Structures are given as C-alpha cells and as structure tokens.
Amino acid sequence: MNALEVSGVGFAYGARQALNDLAFALAPGRFAALLGPNGAGKSTLIALLTRLFELQQGDIQIFGHSLAREPRQALRQLGVVFQQSTLDLDLSVQQNLAYHAALHGMPRRQAQARIDEELLRQDLAERRHDKVRTLNGGHRRRVEIARALLHQPRLLLLDEASAGLDPASRQALGRHVRNLCREQGLSVLWTTHLLDEIEPADELLILHRGERVASGKAVEFGDLATSFARLTGDEALGRGHVREAIRPNLDTQARRSGFSREHPAEEQQP
Amino acid sequence: MSAYWECLRGIVLREWLRFVLQRSRFLSALVRPLLWLLVFAAGFRAALGIAIIEPYDTYITYDTYIVPGLACMILLFNGMQGSLAMVYDREMGSMRVLLTSPLPRAFLLAAKLLATALISLLQVYAFLAIAWVYGVQPPAWGLLAALPALLLVALLLSALGLLLSNGIRQLENFAGVMNFVIFPMFFLSSALYPLWKMRESSEWLYWLCAANPFTHAVELVRNALYLRLHVEALLICAGLTVLLTLLAVASFNPQHAALRKAG
Numbered sequence: 001m002n003a004l005e006v007s008g009v010g011f012a013y014g015a016r017q018a019l020n021d022l023a024f025a026l027a028p029g030r031f032a033a034l035l036g037p038n039g040a041g042k043s044t045l046i047a048l049l050t051r052l053f054e055l056q057q058g059d060i061q062i063f064g065h066s067l068a069r070e071p072r073q074a075l076r077q078l079g080v081v082f083q084q085s086t087l088d089l090d091l092s093v094q095q096n097l098a099y100h101a102a103l104h105g106m107p108r109r110q111a112q113a114r115i116d117e118e119l120l121r122q123d124l125a126e127r128r129h130d131k132v133r134t135l136n137g138g139h140r141r142r143v144e145i146a147r148a149l150l151h152q153p154r155l156l157l158l159d160e161a162s163a164g165l166d167p168a169s170r171q172a173l174g175r176h177v178r179n180l181c182r183e184q185g186l187s188v189l190w191t192t193h194l195l196d197e198i199e200p201a202d203e204l205l206i207l208h209r210g211e212r213v214a215s216g217k218a219v220e221f222g223d224l225a226t227s228f229a230r231l232t233g234d235e236a237l238g239r240g241h242v243r244e245a246i247r248p249n250l251d252t253q254a255r256r257s258g259f260s261r262e263h264p265a266e267e268q269q270p
Numbered sequence: 271m272s273a274y275w276e277c278l279r280g281i282v283l284r285e286w287l288r289f290v291l292q293r294s295r296f297l298s299a300l301v302r303p304l305l306w307l308l309v310f311a312a313g314f315r316a317a318l319g320i321a322i323i324e325p326y327d328t329y330i331t332y333d334t335y336i337v338p339g340l341a342c343m344i345l346l347f348n349g350m351q352g353s354l355a356m357v358y359d360r361e362m363g364s365m366r367v368l369l370t371s372p373l374p375r376a377f378l379l380a381a382k383l384l385a386t387a388l389i390s391l392l393q394v395y396a397f398l399a400i401a402w403v404y405g406v407q408p409p410a411w412g413l414l415a416a417l418p419a420l421l422l423v424a425l426l427l428s429a430l431g432l433l434l435s436n437g438i439r440q441l442e443n444f445a446g447v448m449n450f451v452i453f454p455m456f457f458l459s460s461a462l463y464p465l466w467k468m469r470e471s472s473e474w475l476y477w478l479c480a481a482n483p484f485t486h487a488v489e490l491v492r493n494a495l496y497l498r499l500h501v502e503a504l505l506i507c508a509g510l511t512v513l514l515t516l517l518a519v520a521s522f523n524p525q526h527a528a529l530r531k532a533g
Contacts, residue, residue, distance in 0.1 A: 050370055053525040075372040086367045088284070090291045095284075102280020103371035103378075105273025 001064045003028045003155045003187035004049075010057035011044050011210075018044040019210040022058070026189060026203070028154070031181040033198050033218070034191040036207035037232050042191045043083070045207070046159045049189075050080050062155055076104075079148030083160040085140055089133040093124060093143050096132060097150060104151040111150070118146035138169035145177070155187045156180070162197060170197065195224050208232045277373050278381045285385040289392070299348065299393045300400070303340035307401060311336045323464055325496040337406045338492035339461025341394045341416075342423055346484065348390040349427030350452050352383075353435035365524065376519045383432060383515065387424035394420055408495040419494035422507050423487040429514035436521045459485040483510050 004026040011019040019041045026032050036042050047053040049060060051071060060067045065074035087096050094115065101111030119125045122142040132140060141161060148156060158177065162170040174190075174197055181188050190197070198204060200219035205212060206228065213231045214221070221227040289296065311333035326334075359365040368378055398413060408416075434447055458475075459482045460468075469476035479485050483506065490503035 047525075050366060052366055052369060054523070072372040072374075075370060078370070080366075080370055082366055086364045088288070088364065091284070091287055095287060099280050099284045100367065102276050102283070103368065103373070105276050105371075105373060107272060107276060111276075 003063060005061040008058035017210055022212055024205055024212060026187055028187050029185040030203050031178055031188045032203035034189060034205050037193055040207040041210040042207060049157060077154045079153035079156045081144045081148050081158045081161045083163055087132045092129050092131055094128045097147055100147045101150050114150050118149055122146045137165050141173055158190045160191055195228060206231055281381045282385040282388060285389050289389045299344055300397055303343050303397050306340050307333060325493045325498040334406050337401050338495055339488045342488045342491055343456055344394050344397060345390050345424045345427050346452060349431040350447055352386040352428050353431030356432060356435040379519050379522055383425060383428040386428045387421060390424045391420055409497055412495040412497050415497050416491055416494040419490045423491060426507055426511040429511060429518050432518040433514055455484040458482050459488055461488050
C-alpha cells in the first residue's frame, strides 16, 4: 500500500487549468521532494491533499483511504506543515500544541504526553511556555513540525516549509525531517521551488504548469539545475520540445524509484 | 464521543485564551454600548419615558428600555466580528489548521460558532454588571433567565456572521457588512425605540422593524430579563438559528473564495 497515491487529479480555477491529470505514488517511509517553479500547481495540490479544496477530477488516497470517500481516516494519517505559518503567535508553544491535539480529539493526558515527547525531540522543551511570537523562524517551524506529528501521522506534508528561513536554518530543517523519515519510517512529501534543498538520495517529482514533467531519484537527474531549467524553461528552449525529448529517459528513472508512475503505458505514448 | 468533547473544549479554550489576551477587544466591545447607555440614553432620559409595555410592570426610563437592545448590540457586533475573523483566518491560513482535523467539518464550524457565542456572553454580562451599578436593575433571577436567551441570540448572530463571511471575497469587503448589515439591523429594530413609537412615525418603518430578526432577538432577551417568555420571539430566533447554521455550514467552502479570487 502506498503512503500517498494521486490518480488522474485535475483542478481548474475557472478557465485556468492548475493541475492536469496528475498521477504519482509515494512509497511508505520515503522522503520525496515535489519541485516546481512558482505557479506549477504545488499549492493547489497541497490544498487538495489537505481537503481545503475539493477534488474536481481523479482521486487521492492516503495509506489506502480515499480523501473523497473516507476523509476522516485519511486525515488521521496526515500531518501538515503549511507554507504560511499557522501558529497563533499570541499563544504559547504549549497552548498551540494543545489546541491541535484537541482538534484531533486526543484525550488530555495522552495529548500532554505526546506534547512532552515531541517538544523533547524538537529540542524545544524549555521553550514550551514561551509565546510563539518570541521564537525565531527556525524554532517556529520546529514547533509546526512538532504539531504536525502530535497525532502520530504516517505521512508528513511540508509545503515550502523552509520559506523565510536563513540558509543555516533551512539546512537544519531539511536534515531534521530526513532524520525523522529514516528513524521513524515516516513518509514525507516536501514541496519546494529551491533546488538546493534536494539531496541526491531524495525521490524527486518535478511539476510544471500543472503536469508532472519528470520523476525519479534526484541523483539520476545529473546536474539538477540544468535538468530543471530544461524541463521548466519552455519559453527559452522551445515550448514543450525539451520536455518531450527528456521524458522517456526520466520515465525509466521513475520506474526504478519510489515515485511510481500511475499510468506508464499511457504516458509512454509520443 | 470523547473526541468530539475534547475538540469542542479545545476550540472554546482557544477562543477564551485569545479573548483574555486581547483586552482591547474586550474594552472596545464594552465601550460602544456604554456610550449609548451613559451618553445617548442619559440625554433622552429626560425627554423620553416609556409607557407601560410588555414585559415591564410600570413606567420605565429610557435607559432601562435600551439595556436589552444594547446587550444584543454586543452580540451583533461580536457575531459580525466573528465573521471578520473567519475571513481573516481564511486569508492567513489558520483556518487550515481547523480543517485538517479529522472530525466532521460541520461539527468544527458549529463548535467555532458556540465558542464565539460563549465569549460574547461574558462581554454581555460585564455590560449588564456596569448597567446594574449605573441603576438599571432587572430582577436578579432575570439575569439568570436571560442566559439561554442571550446564548440563542449569540448563536443566531454568529451563524449569520459565518454565512456572510462565506460570501465575502476578501477582508477589504468587510466594510460593506458594517454598512449594509450591522447598522440597518440595529437601527431598524426595537433596540432603541418600541415598535409602537415607530408606528407613530411611519407605518412602513414599523413593518420593516417588525420583520427584522434582530427585533425578535431583542424582545426575547428583554422578556427573559424580566422573567417572561416571549414564545413568538423564541420560535423565530430558534428557527432562524437552525436555518442560518445549516446554510452557513452547507455554504462553507474555502475553495469558493479561491475560485472567486481567481475569477
């Protein structure tokens, strides 16, 4: 069973198509990066994954539970760190976490035990009574990760989680999440538009104009910057040609990686 | 079931903490009705006495008359501010946290409405306490009897606020709610003048006021404060609360706002 399975997902804002027949699957326990320039459709995909938007086309399954048909079971498996901080700045770290635990219906004693555990793991135990407003950007992100993990989800979704952080904090955050993935078998989907956040061992999915243009192990892309520019720089390099030229090669990579293609036969059509 | 209880408790607790932290919000919610009571009503007191009408047993001064309407005014402003907060939350993303809860969305929204309503009640009772000291003293049991009436009215107005917020494209449009909802609802009601006074000046104004749900909310609270049950007002308020809550929950969809923006 896949941690995340996106099948034939399409979404349009009126006449503008934001996602077009998007399909991919993420195997359990993998760290996967969803890379795409601004406007690629990442935010729309996140909105669909978190049920902020309703599916117009296709299906999304989280550990076998369809978001459309079994939203409660699916959401139980999902922890989310949003691009824009959603912490209440005037409340303390403890209060923010307790609120989240309550939203998940956790009994108070169990919630407190989980809060203690996560704060310890995030090295934030001593800041628990501090107001979030007094924390720096890196610490706020760690609070958000602690919050996202409180209800012990199996899939963690991080939407441009490094936005607004300095380079050192960004690196530390990336390391931290990859450690969680390795140590706890957590499945992670990390969206970003920054190439330097990708590590060679990461699974990689490149999204452009609402479509998946490539997927595979990052290391297999060679010089990622060049590949990314070719895949997403249609205007400069000739609309669509480069993408089509590179696709068969990337398809092979995708099959070998944890990011499986949903409809390989269809996509191998010229 | 305990998951629902924990969730409700968490949402109410968060509203309470935000309320405690935002003292300015508390004060501004009190200043408005107090200005009406201490300045406006004091000026009219000499000029305007109210003849014996239900639920009062005797002639009353104008400031006694106006207190239930001002209590409902607090609920009206809070309900609309709650809708403003919903639009703000939607834009700032904190609504997303609420919606990632695995509990049903309808329950989450209803819990949010109840939390807003409960916090509003604290402000109303703070106002009633000041009015008591000022000299407007309904029966002590009336203060207790008014509690369910005030809660119902708070829920009604919060549901109206949520319904309106579903139609607001962005934060800037909220000024329209002030001009087209709050002020007409308040002024075209029995909050400031009894309906028979309205009728003396204009028949159509009277009918507008009589049809205004806020009039029924004010009369429900006024009667409860004086230990009377206004059955018609209760039925109208309860029916509207259920209807508006259902409509607000059914029409709640953050996607609509995004699609409207994109359009």
